[in-house]
Amino acid sequence: MPELPEVETTRRGVAPHISGRTVRDVVVRERRLRWEVPRRLPAELRGTVLATPQRRGKYLLFPAENGTAIMHLGMSGSLRMVIHDTPPAKHDHIDIVLDGPYRMRYNDPRRFGALLWTRADPLRHPRLARLGPEPFDPVFCGDYLRRLAHRRKTSIKQFIMDASVVVGVGNIYANEALYRAGINPARGAGRVGAERMSRLARAATEVLGEAIEAGGTTLRNFVGGDGEPGYFQFDLDVYGREGQPCSGCGTAIRRRWLGQRATFFCPACQR
DNA sequence: ATGCGGACCTGTTAGC
DNA sequence: TGCTAACAGGTCCGCA
Numbered sequence: 001m002p003e004l005p006e007v008e009t010t011r012r013g014v015a016p017h018i019s020g021r022t023v024r025d026v027v028v029r030e031r032r033l034r035w036e037v038p039r040r041l042p043a044e045l046r047g048t049v050l051a052t053p054q055r056r057g058k059y060l061l062f063p064a065e066n067g068t069a070i071m072h073l074g075m076s077g078s079l080r081m082v083i084h085d086t087p088p089a090k091h092d093h094i095d096i097v098l099d100g101p102y103r104m105r106y107n108d109p110r111r112f113g114a115l116l117w118t119r120a121d122p123l124r125h126p127r128l129a130r131l132g133p134e135p136f137d138p139v140f141c142g143d144y145l146r147r148l149a150h151r152r153k154t155s156i157k158q159f160i161m162d163a164s165v166v167v168g169v170g171n172i173y174a175n176e177a178l179y180r181a182g183i184n185p186a187r188g189a190g191r192v193g194a195e196r197m198s199r200l201a202r203a204a205t206e207v208l209g210e211a212i213e214a215g216g217t218t219l220r221n222f223v224g225g226d227g228e229p230g231y232f233q234f235d236l237d238v239y240g241r242e243g244q245p246c247s248g249c250g251t252a253i254r255r256r257w258l259g260q261r262a263t264f265f266c267p268a269c270q271r
Numbered sequence: 272a273t274g275c276g277g278a279c280c281t282g283t284t285a286g287c
Numbered sequence: 288t289g290c291t292a293a294c295a296g297g298t299c300c301g302c303a
Contacts (some may be wrong), residue, residue, distance in 0.1 A: 110279085
């Protein structure tokens with residue numbers, strides 16, 4: 001579920017409840033996530049004061065005094081703040097128990113997520129070191145994309161979803177950005193001209209920004225950081241709309257597969 | 272270096 | 288109603 005807007009919404013949701021709080025304990029009920037939760041993580045976090053959580057791509061960073069907890073929500077992870085005596089539900093794998101009435105609870109049915117620990121600069125962590133720029137970073141622009149896409153034969157959609165190119169453009173927003181830019185998702189990355197590439201960069205930045213504004217797209221079981229199920233729905237033009245008319249020209253939206261991911265596009269508007 | 276396919280998991284929904 | 292298959296928002300890894 002979580003794409004960048006959901007991750008950012010989660011960060012914003014939990015931030016006021018954890019910034020400046022002391023970690024009383026960390027309860028790990030299931031350590032088999034994408035990678036095993038480090039055994040030393042509870043001991044490292046216990047007794048330290050948490051700073052404001054940060055985000056890098058879809059990774060959440062929880063800086064403590066002696067290191068940083070690095071979290072990824074994977075496909076199905078979510079965080080919520082619950083009062084201490086709330087009994088854990090199915091797939092509630094980890095609690096960060098805080099001073100005061102709340103603990104931060106991590107739930108992840110598919111266990112594609114992760115919780116890691118580093119004492120060093122988290123941005124140099126192997127998982128983060130090779131990430132591309134944030135979509136809101138001014139270096140992320142048409143020229144930047146053109147340079148990287150030079151002679152690349154992969155589709156523009158797979159290219160824009162590559163986290164070493166730019167972070168945070170997941171399947172939903174790749175579809176939406178390409179629609180807004182009028183580019184066929186299957187087009188070779190190296191065959192997108194300068195003008196259209198600029199449009200794509202702008203579209204990606206825009207669509208992600210708007211989704212964050214909207215509070216994140218809510219699909220399936222996403223739960224906002226405040227514990228309220230998000231009911232806001234970002235208005236999607238193509239994703240999940242196979243067979244429905246394109247809002248621009250009325251042509252039926254098509255679905256195809258690119259890189260094992262469902263891809264939605266308007267065959268008339270996107271070339 | 273690039274590109275592809277498979278892998279990790281469980282839950283929900285569509286179809287018979 | 289019940290069973291099975293397809294599909295789901297992410298990434299990493301190994302191989303060609």
